Amino acid sequence: MLLTDFEYLNNSEDAFKKKVSLQIKRLRRQNQVTQEKFYRETNINIARLESGKVDIRLDTLRKVCYYFDVSLSGFFHGIY
Numbered sequence: 853m854l855l856t857d858f859e860y861l862n863n864s865e866d867a868f869k870k871k872v873s874l875q876i877k878r879l880r881r882q883n884q885v886t887q888e889k890f891y892r893e894t895n896i897n898i899a900r901l902e903s904g905k906v907d908i909r910l911d912t913l914r915k916v917c918y919y920f921d922v923s924l925s926g927f928f929h930g931i932y
Contacts, residue, residue, distance in 0.1 A: 871931045872913075873904030878930070879920045894919055 880890060880898060890898045894915060900906050901916070917927050 869904045869907070872908060873902050875927060875931050876916060877902045879916070879922065879927075883920055890919070 876898065880887070880902070887899050887902075890896065896912060896915060898916070901908055901912070913927070914924065917924055
């Protein structure tokens, strides 16, 4: 069955959100940072980002990358 353009965009958007959320979780775990510690130090609820159910703002993603000392291009390089 062929997907409509809208169905394809919905499916690919969900897959992209999942990849971003998994990359954030991977960075956090790789750096051995708890969700609580991350929140205390940044005031960003990383659990919400890791759920993949919320849209992440570019400014928030920039702050996450800065915290883990990774560039935005490096962040997305880890996804694709």
